Amino acid sequence: MVISSLHFFPVLQNRxxxxxxxxWTEECWQIIKCCFPENSLGSRIITTTRKAAxxxxxxxxxxxxxxxxxxxxxxxxxxxxxxxxxRLNGSNWFSxxxxxxxxxxxxxxxxxxxxxxxxxxxxxHLSIFPxxxxxxxxxxxxxRIAELYIVGARDRDVESIARSYLNELICRNMVQLSHLMxxxxxxxxxxxxxxxxxxxxxxxxxxxxxxxxxxxxxxxxNPVRRLSIQSSxxxxxxxxxxxASSTPAPRLNLTDLSLVRVLDLEGxxxxxxxxxxxxxxxxxxxxxxxxxxxxxxAAIWELRSLETLDQQGLQMISKxxxxxxxxxxxxxxxxxxxxxxxxxxxxxxxxxxxxIWSSQQCAEEDYCKxxxxxxxxxxxxxxxxxxxxxxxxMEFLSxxxxxxxxxxxxxxxxxxxxxxxxxxxxxxxxYFVQISVCILLTDGLNILRALPKLQLLILGLDFVPxxxxxxxxxGFSELRGFSVNCPAPWLTFGTGALPNLTHLQLxxxxxxxxxxxxxxxxxNLQRLSEVALLYNQEWCGNSSSVIRTVDAVKRQVAKHHNxxxxxxxxxxxDVVQEVDEETESATEIESGSVQVQQVGxxxxxxxxxxxxxxxxxxxxxxxxxx
Numbered sequence: 004m005v006i007s008s009l010h011f012f013p014v015l016q017n018r019x020x021x022x023x024x025x026x027w028t029e030e031c032w033q034i035i036k037c038c039f040p041e042n043s044l045g046s047r048i049i050t051t052t053r054k055a056a057x058x059x060x061x062x063x064x065x066x067x068x069x070x071x072x073x074x075x076x077x078x079x080x081x082x083x084x085x086x087x088x089x090r091l092n093g094s095n096w097f098s099x100x101x102x103x104x105x106x107x108x109x110x111x112x113x114x115x116x117x118x119x120x121x122x123x124x125x126x127x128h129l130s131i132f133p134x135x136x137x138x139x140x141x142x143x144x145x146x147r148i149a150e151l152y153i154v155g156a157r158d159r160d161v162e163s164i165a166r167s168y169l170n171e172l173i174c175r176n177m178v179q180l181s182h183l184m185x186x187x188x189x190x191x192x193x194x195x196x197x198x199x200x201x202x203x204x205x206x207x208x209x210x211x212x213x214x215x216x217x218x219x220x221x222x223x224x225n226p227v228r229r230l231s232i233q234s235s236x237x238x239x240x241x242x243x244x245x246x247a248s249s250t251p252a253p254r255l256n257l258t259d260l261s262l263v264r265v266l267d268l269e270g271x272x273x274x275x276x277x278x279x280x281x282x283x284x285x286x287x288x289x290x291x292x293x294x295x296x297x298x299x300x301a302a303i304w305e306l307r308s309l310e311t312l313d314q315q316g317l318q319m320i321s322k323x324x325x326x327x328x329x330x331x332x333x334x335x336x337x338x339x340x341x342x343x344x345x346x347x348x349x350x351x352x353x354x355x356x357x358x359i360w361s362s363q364q365c366a367e368e369d370y371c372k373x374x375x376x377x378x379x380x381x382x383x384x385x386x387x388x389x390x391x392x393x394x395x396x397m398e399f400l401s402x403x404x405x406x407x408x409x410x411x412x413x414x415x416x417x418x419x420x421x422x423x424x425x426x427x428x429x430x431x432x433x434y435f436v437q438i439s440v441c442i443l444l445t446d447g448l449n450i451l452r453a454l455p456k457l458q459l460l461i462l463g464l465d466f467v468p469x470x471x472x473x474x475x476x477x478g479f480s481e482l483r484g485f486s487v488n489c490p491a492p493w494l495t496f497g498t499g500a501l502p503n504l505t506h507l508q509l510x511x512x513x514x515x516x517x518x519x520x521x522x523x524x525x526x527n528l529q530r531l532s533e534v535a536l537l538y539n540q541e542w543c544g545n546s547s548s549v550i551r552t553v554d555a556v557k558r559q560v561a562k563h564h565n566x567x568x569x570x571x572x573x574x575x576x577d578v579v580q581e582v583d584e585e586t587e588s589a590t591e592i593e594s595g596s597v598q599v600q601q602v603g604x605x606x607x608x609x610x611x612x613x614x615x616x617x618x619x620x621x622x623x624x625x626x627x628x629x
Contacts, residue, residue, distance in 0.1 A: 018044035026052040027117060029060055036061075053114065055174035111201045114177060125168040126177060129192075130206040130214070131231045134199045137181045137191045140169065142290075145311045145330060149265045149287035232271075269293050269313070281305045287327075289313070323349045329383075333357040333390075341369040348377035355386040360418070362392040371399040379405045385432075386411060391418030400424060411435065411456075419465055423450045431455055434481075439463025439488070443472065452478030464489035467515050471495040471523070479504075490514035491548060496524035504528050509556070510537040513546040521552050525559035534560055535570040 021039055026032055032050070039048055050061045062068040118126065128147060132138050144165045169192065172178040177198060181191035194202065206212040212229045265288040268275060275294055280286070281302035289303075290313035303312070304323050311330040323346045336344055336358055347353075364370040378387070378400075384407035391397060395418030406426045412435040413427070419439035427433070428450045434457060440447070443464060451460060458481050464472075467490045476499040479485075484506040487494065491514025509522065525531065536556060543549050553571065560567045561578045569576050 019046045021046075021048045023048065023050045026050050026057060026061070027054075027113075029057060032057065032061055053176050107197075108201070108204075111198070114175065115201070115205065118175075122168055122171055124211075126172055126202060127206050127209070127211045129178070129194055130199070130202045130212050131229060133233050134196050135193060137193045139191055140166070143169070143192070146265050146267065146288055149310060264288070266290070277303075284308060287311065323347065327352060329353060330355040331357070333359060335359040336374075337361045337364070341367075341373040344370060344373035345376050348380035351380060352383055353381050354383050356381070356384065357388040358390070360389050360391045360395065360397075362395045365391070365395050365397065365399065365418070375399070375403060378403060378407065381407050383407070383409060385409055388412070388414040388416075389418070390416050393417045395419070396421075401426075406430060408432075413438070414461075415439070419463060423447050425450060427451065428453060434458045437461035439465055441465050443468075448472075448474070449478075455481065457482055459484040461486045462488070467491050468493040468520065471520075473497060474500045474524075476500055484508075486510070491520045492522055492552065493520040494522045494524075496522075496527045498524075498527050499529075500524070501528055503530055505530055505532045506535075507531060507533070508535040508537065509552070511549070511552060512538060513543045514548045514552075516548060518551070520548065521555035522559070523555070525556065526563050529565075531563065531565060531567060533568040533570070535573075537572060540572055 019039065023032075023035055026035075036048070039046070048061075050058070052058050052061070058069050115123065115126075125147065128143070129138065144162060147165050147168075148161055169178065173180060173192070177194075178192050179195060181193055203212075203214065206214075210225050210228060212231055213225070213227045215230065215232045262285055263283050264285050266283075266286060267288065267290045269290045269292045271294050275291070275296055277291075277296065283306065285308055286306050287308050288311045289306075289309060290311075292313050303309075307327060309328050312328060313330075313332050314334070328350050329352050331350070331353060332355060334347070334356065337360070347356075358374075360374075364374075378384070381387075387407070387410060389397070397415055397418040398421050400415075401420060401422075401424040403424065403426050406429065408430065409432055410430050411432050413430070413433060414435065414437040416437065419441060422440050422442055422444055423438065427436070431454070433454050436451065436454075436457060436459070438461075440463070443466075451457065452475075457479065460479075460482060462485075464487065471493050473495045475497050479501050480503065482501055482504055485501065485504055486508040488510040490512050492509040492511045493515065494509075507525070507528065514520065525534070534556060536553060538544070538549055557569070557578055560569050567578075569578055
């Protein structure tokens with residue numbers, strides 16, 4: 004867009020409708036809008052841009068003026084892009100041998116060249132992964148931190164800055180979201196296949212990543228800065244920052260490498276030798292998840308720079324010297340001694356940990372004391388996840404005298420407590436809590452209600468309520484998502500309760516036989532947009548209490564002033580508004596000699612999507628998953 008001559012355009016005084024297509028910079032907009040001042044004649048300026056921030060700048064009043072255009076369907080995309088789509092499909096879109104390849108490269112270069120250096124390196128980093136691969140945000144962020152790409156920030160701000168880079172690429176429509184978390188933050192991301200092809204070409208041009216795969220099985224002459232080994236059977240990754248250029252042997256041996264910062268072996272299905280890993284003084288990120296490594300060597304603890312260790316399902320030798328380790332996911336403590344559990348407390352910089360715990364350990368005092376001792380030493384801990392055996396009593400954790408004050412996420416799966424630990428109310432940074440209790444005392448919910456930052460609550464109630472559980476108006480001011488797993492979800496939401504709640508999930512079974520034990524007051528949840536019901540259709544689908552609960556929720560959803568997305572057992576449904584016989588009215592409409600009777604029944608149809616964040620299961624050790 005050439006805009007220099009706009010300075011000489013006369014200012015329009017008449018009524019006008021102007022369309023400014025493909026706007027790129029705020030400077031351009033400031034020049035353009037001066038020529039078209041606002042007037043009282045109903046004039047309008049329509050702009051199109053790929054940048055969300057620029058769209059907000061162009062909006063004169065509010066976000067209501069911004070229309071986010073959705074992606075074209077596959078059919079429309081084919082019509083718009085090529086007459087020879089099938090010949091390009093499944094191949095390199097930017098090859099000069101294909102029609103339009105050079106044109107497409109020039110188009111994509113517009114977006115790429117507009118990126119700042121830190122954003123372009125963030126985008127190029129995604130070329131490490133295969134096409135259509137969904138990358139976990141946490142994994143990507145911690146890899147980038149390990150490669151020292153986040154500069155000029157204090158330690159506590161590094162992660163948030165790394166995430167802001169990725170969010171900027173998402174706002175520019177260069178990176179796609181795969182899953183959303185409870186606060187609409189991305190959980191996974193990926194590249195469109197065409198964008199991925201372009202980024203791979205850029206990575207080759209700039210020697211950013213070297214990819215070995217079925218189509219490119221041999222290394223070139225350029226020094227290797229990052230090496231990604233991929234196969235059609237299973238993706239494999241090896242990221243390195245040295246200048247070695249030898250082809251990796253079928254048996255991966257660390258003695259062949261030097262100056263490695265990131266070693267991501269997740270999914271590597273070949274033999275691996277970790278001998279010599281203690282000779283990697285710069286190693287900050289190590290993942291051996293999904294490999295054939297049975298145990299980690301004691302030398303792993305000599306890595307003074309190691310910040311992230313992902314070793315799900317492996318046994319670790321009990322020697323802890325990793326003074327810089329911040330992220331440990333997932334450590335299986337079922338096969339370790341109490342002294343090992345207690346020794347984990349020496350990792351005083353730990354920020355994220357996921358633990359696998361057993362019912363037997365809950366019953367042994369030495370193990371309980373050891374875990375309590377370690378948790379109390381993790382003063383920097385922000386995320387604590389404990390996967391227990393089913394029915395495991397975690398009540399011993401209620402005796403924590405000094406819980407980590409910076410804790411933001413506390414999650415216990417399968418196992419439960421007698422009642423809510425009182426120390427939870429002291430954690431003012433908590434935004435995510437998943438917990439199950441056997442009894443709900445009068446002040447039970449008060450412990451959670453007062454948490455100032457709580458956004459997602461996954462609550463298990465291991466009992467059948469004898470009376471309604473009332474959620475009052477006060478408290479839970481920031482709660483966005485609320486999931487309740489209870490035999491009979493006898494909940495009552497008061498007027499003005501949960502003012503910011505958008506997602507409600509109820510998981511239940513046959514439960515109580517009392518007629519009144521159904522959810523009530525859903526209409527009082529002012530910002531509600533989605534309701535999910537979960538129950539075993541085969542085992543209790545015909546239960547009268549289940550039928551009552553489902554019908555009660557349907558009626559309230561249909562009458563809600565918001566359009567509510569309803570999900571029943573992860574299936575999209577249509578909601579039919581129930582009309583009681585005593586309130587049904589009929590209106591006769593006469594037209595000539597014909598009489599038409601109109602019944603007051605309405606049919607409300609809503610489209611829904613699954614709230615993936617509340618699909619409760621023991622994940623595969625992924626770092627900091629909600």
